[in-house]
Amino acid sequence: MAKHHVTATVNGDEVEFLCETEETLLDVLRDGLNLTGSKEGCSSGDCGACSVTLDGRLVCSCLVLGCEVGGRRIETIEGMARGERLHPLQQKFLEHAALQCGICTPGFLVAAKALLERDPDPDETEVRYWLAGNLCRCTGYDKIIKAVMATAAEMRS
Amino acid sequence: MAETLTTARDLPQTYVGTRTVRPDGVDKVTGRARFGADFNLPGQLVGRVLRSPHAHARVVSIDTSKAEQLPGVKAVVTRADFADQPSEFIPAGEMMINYKDMVRNIMAREKVLYEGHPVAAVAATSTAVAKRAIKLIEVKYEVLPHVIDVVAAMKPDAPLLHDDLYTVGVEPKPDKPSNVAKRIEISQGDIEAGFAKADLIVEREFNTAAVHQGYIEPHAALASVSEDGSAEVWCTTQGHYIVRAHCARLLGLDIGKVRVTASEIGGGFGGKTVVYLEPLAVALSKKAKRPVKMVMSREEVFKCSGPTSGANVRVKLGATKSGQFVAAFAELKYQAGAFQGSPVQPGVMCAFAPYDIENVKVIGYDVVSNRPKVAAYRAPGAPISEFAVESVVDEIAKKLEIDPVELRLQNAAREGTKAAYGPKFGPIGLVDTLHAVEKTNHYTTPLEPWQGRGVASGFWFNIGGETCASLTVNEDGTVSLMAGTPDIGGLRASLAMVAADELGVPYEKVRPIIGDTGSLGFNFLTGGSRSTFSGSMAVVEAARQIKADLCRRAAKLWEMPVEQVTFENGHVKPVEGASGKGKPMSVADMAKLAGKTGGPIGGYGRINAQGAAPSFGTHLVDLEVDPETGRVTILRYTVAQDAGKAVHPSYVEGQFQGGAAQGIGWALNEEYVYGADGRLQNAGFLDYRMPVASDLPMIDAIIVEVPNPRHPYGVRGIGETPIVPPMAAIANAIEQATGVRFTELPMSPPKILKALRERGVNGRGNGKTHG
Numbered sequence: 026m027a028k029h030h031v032t033a034t035v036n037g038d039e040v041e042f043l044c045e046t047e048e049t050l051l052d053v054l055r056d057g058l059n060l061t062g063s064k065e066g067c068s069s070g071d072c073g074a075c076s077v078t079l080d081g082r083l084v085c086s087c088l089v090l091g092c093e094v095g096g097r098r099i100e101t102i103e104g105m106a107r108g109e110r111l112h113p114l115q116q117k118f119l120e121h122a123a124l125q126c127g128i129c130t131p132g133f134l135v136a137a138k139a140l141l142e143r144d145p146d147p148d149e150t151e152v153r154y155w156l157a158g159n160l161c162r163c164t165g166y167d168k169i170i171k172a173v174m175a176t177a178a179e180m181r182s
Numbered sequence: 183m184a185e186t187l188t189t190a191r192d193l194p195q196t197y198v199g200t201r202t203v204r205p206d207g208v209d210k211v212t213g214r215a216r217f218g219a220d221f222n223l224p225g226q227l228v229g230r231v232l233r234s235p236h237a238h239a240r241v242v243s244i245d246t247s248k249a250e251q252l253p254g255v256k257a258v259v260t261r262a263d264f265a266d267q268p269s270e271f272i273p274a275g276e277m278m279i280n281y282k283d284m285v286r287n288i289m290a291r292e293k294v295l296y297e298g299h300p301v302a303a304v305a306a307t308s309t310a311v312a313k314r315a316i317k318l319i320e321v322k323y324e325v326l327p328h329v330i331d332v333v334a335a336m337k338p339d340a341p342l343l344h345d346d347l348y349t350v351g352v353e354p355k356p357d358k359p360s361n362v363a364k365r366i367e368i369s370q371g372d373i374e375a376g377f378a379k380a381d382l383i384v385e386r387e388f389n390t391a392a393v394h395q396g397y398i399e400p401h402a403a404l405a406s407v408s409e410d411g412s413a414e415v416w417c418t419t420q421g422h423y424i425v426r427a428h429c430a431r432l433l434g435l436d437i438g439k440v441r442v443t444a445s446e447i448g449g450g451f452g453g454k455t456v457v458y459l460e461p462l463a464v465a466l467s468k469k470a471k472r473p474v475k476m477v478m479s480r481e482e483v484f485k486c487s488g489p490t491s492g493a494n495v496r497v498k499l500g501a502t503k504s505g506q507f508v509a510a511f512a513e514l515k516y517q518a519g520a521f522q523g524s525p526v527q528p529g530v531m532c533a534f535a536p537y538d539i540e541n542v543k544v545i546g547y548d549v550v551s552n553r554p555k556v557a558a559y560r561a562p563g564a565p566i567s568e569f570a571v572e573s574v575v576d577e578i579a580k581k582l583e584i585d586p587v588e589l590r591l592q593n594a595a596r597e598g599t600k601a602a603y604g605p606k607f608g609p610i611g612l613v614d615t616l617h618a619v620e621k622t623n624h625y626t627t628p629l630e631p632w633q634g635r636g637v638a639s640g641f642w643f644n645i646g647g648e649t650c651a652s653l654t655v656n657e658d659g660t661v662s663l664m665a666g667t668p669d670i671g672g673l674r675a676s677l678a679m680v681a682a683d684e685l686g687v688p689y690e691k692v693r694p695i696i697g698d699t700g701s702l703g704f705n706f707l708t709g710g711s712r713s714t715f716s717g718s719m720a721v722v723e724a725a726r727q728i729k730a731d732l733c734r735r736a737a738k739l740w741e742m743p744v745e746q747v748t749f750e751n752g753h754v755k756p757v758e759g760a761s762g763k764g765k766p767m768s769v770a771d772m773a774k775l776a777g778k779t780g781g782p783i784g785g786y787g788r789i790n791a792q793g794a795a796p797s798f799g800t801h802l803v804d805l806e807v808d809p810e811t812g813r814v815t816i817l818r819y820t821v822a823q824d825a826g827k828a829v830h831p832s833y834v835e836g837q838f839q840g841g842a843a844q845g846i847g848w849a850l851n852e853e854y855v856y857g858a859d860g861r862l863q864n865a866g867f868l869d870y871r872m873p874v875a876s877d878l879p880m881i882d883a884i885i886v887e888v889p890n891p892r893h894p895y896g897v898r899g900i901g902e903t904p905i906v907p908p909m910a911a912i913a914n915a916i917e918q919a920t921g922v923r924f925t926e927l928p929m930s931p932p933k934i935l936k937a938l939r940e941r942g943v944n945g946r947g948n949g950k951t952h953g
Contacts, residue, residue: 045310061220062213064448066398067480071867074398102213115211119203122832125671125840127210128217128399128448150876157876160867162396162449163671164836165843166875167883 029092035060036104044091050084051075053091054101062102062131066160073159076132077101083139085158102131105138114138114176123172125163133159137173145181149174197679197689198895201832204675205694210446218402218418218445219477226404227256227305229459229466229476230312232319233486234294234301237552237860238328238341241290241301241321248318249304254311257469258319259462260302261291264432279456283521285432287555288461294323295343295520296554297861298485305466305474328552328860332517333494335361335551343520343550361550363522366530369543370602376509376541380500384577388570390909390927391853392492392517395559396844396872399448400483405463406473412439413464418447420454420668421707426699432461433468443698444668447708451844452558453488455709484865488557489854491516491524495570497533505584507593509541510534510602514567516548519555524548525563528643531603532564532906533571535641536612536798537593542602552860558709560841561642561902565848565909569927572638572910577923586637586914587620590800594639611824611888612639612798618822618884619800632807632946633817636915639800640906644899645710646791650702651720653681653728655783659770661687663694663721666705667713671901672833679829680718680895684725685769686752703788711899714829716791722894723787732772735779740764793892797900799823801842801907807919810945812935814850814916816877822884826898834900835883841904842881847873848905849912853928 028043035058042057049068054060054077063086066072070085077086078100086101105112114137117123124130133156140147140155147155152173153166161169209215246258267281285291290299302319306312327341334340340361349356351365377383403417413435419425422444430437447454459476467474478487493516500509512533518524526546533544544567579586594612601607619625619637629635654662663681667673674694682689706712729749736754737744746760755766767775776783804818821838828834851871855863864870889896909927917923922937938944 055219060213061216064217064399065219065477066400066448067867069480069866069868072398072480106212111208111211115208118211119207122201122204122672122830122836124207124210125833125836126397126399126447126449127206127215128397128446130210131213134211149880153875153878157874160398160872160874162398162451162844162872163840165839165841165873165881166878167839167881168832168836170875170880 031092031095033094033096034098036101042091046090046092048091049087050077050089050091050094051086054086060101060103064128064131066128073136074129074132076135076159078135078139083136102135105134112138113180114173117172117176121168121172121175123164123168129159129161133161133169141177141180145177147177195683197682198829199827199831201830202675202679202689204672205678206669206674215446217399217448221404221416221445222475223404223406223473226473226475227307227470228309228312229303229305229463229474230316231300231462232302232316234290234297234299236294236323236325237297238326239294239323240326241292241294242324243322244302245320246302248320249315252311252315252318254307255304255315256307256472257305257466258302259465259469261289263465264289265434278523280523281431284428287521288432288458296552298482298554299520300462303462303466305470329361330551330553330856330860332492332515332549332551335549336515336547343552347522347550362547363518363550364548366527366546367544368530368603371541373509373511373541373543377500379502379508381503382578382581383498383500384574384581385498386574386925388495388497388573388925390493390566390569392489392553393848393852394484394489394870395451395453397449397451397453400478400480401454401459401487402477403459403463404473404475405460405467407464407467409471411435415440415442415460415464416445417442417460418445418454420447420450420670420709422668422699423666423705424455424707425457425460428457429461429464433464441698441700444696447668447670450670451560452562452709455707456488456557458487480867481865484870485862486554488555490559490562491518491556491566492854493517493566495567497570497574499574499578501578501582503582505582505589505592507537507539510539512544512567512571514544514546516546516563516566517553517556518548518550519553520550521555522548522550524556525558527563529563529567532641533567535601535603536595536639538595538599539593539602544602560844560905564640564642565845565906568640568906569909572907573913573925576636576910576914576917587616590639591616608795609888609891610796610798611886614886614888615639615798615800615822615824618886619802619820622802622820624802624818624820624882629804632809632919633804634915634917634919635802635804636911636913636918637800637802638907638910638914639798640903641796641798642711642903642906643796644715644794645712646716646794647706647712648704648790649716649720650705650788651677651717651724652702652786653721653724653784655728655769655773657773657776659687659691659773661685661692663692664697664701665694665717666697666702667708667717669696670708671836672830673713673717675833676714676829677717677721680721681725684722685728687769711901712794715794715893715897715899718829718895718897719791719893720787720789723789724785727785728783731783732769735772736764736767738779793890795826795890795892795898797824797898797903799903799907801911803911803915805912805915805919807916807934809938809943812931812938814929814934816846816879818879820882820884821904822886823900823903824886824888824898825900826890826893827887827896828885829895829897831885834885837901838883838904839881842908843873843878845905845908846878846912849909849927849929851928851930
């Protein structure tokens with residue numbers, strides 16, 4: 026079967042790509058567009074390492090087909106910093122040592138950004154439940170939660 | 183060499199002990215960092231593995247002809263492509279490796295020994311072609327009876343995995359092969375006499391399930407082999423020099439011709455100290471003469487890469503009325519998986535290590551069964567035996583009505599205590615961690631009904647070993663640092679801080695990288711909590727060379743004897759009362775003069791790090807049991823552990839917190855579940871339930887610092903001990919909450935509910951609480 030010809034917006038840039046029906050958005054990002062910041066941890070939507078936003082909604086890109094994203098707006102970890110300025114979440118993750126190995130970090134950042142855009146003042150429980158779809162095996166989540174809470178506080182002030 | 187390094191302790195420390203931003207941090211928060219699966223080469227092929235669907239079967243024949251004829255298939259490898267290896271044991275991390283077994287584990291030969299055991303691998307131009315090729319390989323199996331459980335595998339009539347495996351460590355040598363690879367025993371004193379003195383003896387049997395390290399990044403490797411036999415490998419590993427050694431050995435290549443680059447590593451916890459894909463990718467690339475990339479699926483990670491042992495453990499502990507432990511006995515039966523080499527040895531050695539007990543005997547069995555070969559997992563072996571011992575210690579405390587922290591303090595190992603496994607301890611921090619926990623308000627906060635509080639301690643040895651690091655002072659005075667052990671969670675930051683303090687340069691001016699295997703001499707892997715301990719010693723050695731060299735250069739410039747020049751606070755300067763004059767010059771000043779004073783400035787630390795010191799920890803947990811569902815909620819958690827010296831306190835806390843979280847998963851939910859067919863039933867994150875953010879509270883971390891006298895900054899390894907105490911701490915808390923002593927891991931909701939129902943508890947109303 027012929028490949029699908031898809032045009033979409035990724036991190037503000039218009040992109041076009043060809044993909045097989047069974048290829049996921051994650052495959053397209055990583056293998057087709059060389060955006061390897063989104064990680065493949067499970068391919069089943071359980072680990073959240075491939076988190077991106079699709080028209081502003083948080084999704085696991087391993088659960089979205091490449092051929093579904095025509096005309097849609099995708100934001101990945103590569104689009105999070107603005108020029109030389111890190112996003113406040115990125116900065117706080119560094120200051121709070123909210124990462125150890127770093128493989129889950131892009132997914133956590135994308136998910137946390139989606140949370141703060143929805144709710145600028147989440148309590149700890151809300152942060153923990155929002156991020157429950159992102160697995161981290163290194164940190165025990167403590168410093169991640171603190172970094173997100175600290176970012177929210179800073180962005181509100 | 184270690185002795186000469188201790189002088190550095192007198193230096194002013196400006197960065198060590200502070201919370202710097204890690205040098206590799208920006209790459210990791212922007213998606214720029216390249217992990218195992220992020221490397222690609224022009225012309226690369228996709229490699230995939232055909233794996234056994236059976237738990238145990240003889241491989242009668244493998245026909246790859248149809249796969250080889252499929253357009254787009256460039257190479258197929260099977261057992262025929264790997265030469266057999268002699269049986270010989272070599273150390274690898276905290277485990278031993280036998281190449282005869284390793285060549286069979288990476289590719290099955292006579293038999294498949296577990297579901298997922300590799301049988302063939304293909305390299306093709308696309309994933310789709312590789313998948314089709316795998317389906318075209320015809321394997322004829324003669325299915326054999328299998329055995330999964332460790333106790334069942336020890337029975338005389340159990341299905342036999344290896345007909346040449348005779349139990350080592352028993353006299354006389356057995357005349358029949360069995361699944362018991364080894365019996366080991368340590369003892370001191372006389373346990374019979376010891377138990378005779380006991381007023382109270384508690385004896386319990388425990389069972390623990392196999393659990394996976396659960397790193398989020400699956401194994402990945404990219405290999406490129408040239409026509410002249412030189413090979414390059416990029417892979418995610420805890421030790422690229424170990425990958426090089428294994429690939430060279432298994433493929434018959436010269437070590438010097440194999441260059442391995444470690445990618446950023448997305449978690450390992452011991453599970454990336456061994457090879458799975460790397461030799462297959464090299465073999466395929468060697469055949470195809472094109473680069474081959476291989477990445478495991480999550481299902482493959484669970485089925486084919488090392489979990490740690492499940493085990494059966496019996497513990498017997500005797501105490502006097504006043505609480506003094508007088509005799510201890512344990513018998514450990516550890517699953518090794520398909521090939522021998524479970525961590526039962528460290529399990530035996532660690533079992534009673536936190537306590538000063540005169541009479542101790544521990545026996546261990548290393549047992550093979552039809553499961554994937556176990557790999558190291560954070561303090562391999564220790565969490566299992568110490569779970570059992572710390573549960574029994576708690577029971578003794580309750581029976582004698584002694585506070586559990588006080589009972590531990592009464593019996594705790596201290597400086598000078600002779601451990602049952604051999605050595606006399608130097609300065610250690612167990613007592614300090616117990617006092618630290620006792621002093622928290624956590625320890626005295628009142629509990630509600632159905633809530634319980636548990637405490638447990640833990641121990642791990644830590645290791646040193648072969649380590650290299652280089653420091654180069656660049657023309658502008660910045661410093662390039664190269665280390666040879668993968669940075670799994672803050673190593674670059676720690677080493678850069680040490681280098682900055684040693685040379686008196688700003689931390690931001692030190693750029694640390696992890697070199698490939700061609701850049702430095704042999705480095706043992708990141709494991710055994712060794713990389714910061716050993717790496718910083720190598721950095722100190724490299725810095726010492728630079729400082730001595732700068733003194734020589736300054737002496738020449740100032741025309742005075744080198745003995746009259748010293749390096750202090752980042753500057754070369756004449757000693758007081760020197761014969762000539764010289765204005766103090768910084769490392770950056772000297773860098774500008776490098777061309778005139780002898781050329782490039784650098785130091786190269788090549789050490790076999792000695793003097794690793796153990797780290798003890800004590801954990802305190804509050805939890806609540808829901809009597810209607812059996813679910814356990816962790817309410818509050820405190821870790822206190824001896825770090826010797828915390829180079830970067832945030833990453834030390836992170837190790838404490840992460841280890842505790844893994845232990846919580848081990849205690850409450852994680853387990854390998856097998857069907858009657860010998861196949862793994864939960865090979866995915868949905869069914870293999872690791873803790874998520876909403877399962878956990880904040881984890882308070884208390885860093886205790888009892889300096890290690892054998893390290894220039896007092897550092898101890900800290901990464902592994904944190905996973906040792908959680909299981910017992912949680913079991914002890916559940917006992918307090920419910921009155922039920924759980925001896926089987928995981929303590930998952932169905933088991934707790936069943937135990938409560940058996941005691942007539944049917945909800946909140948009629949429960950007995952001990953809070």
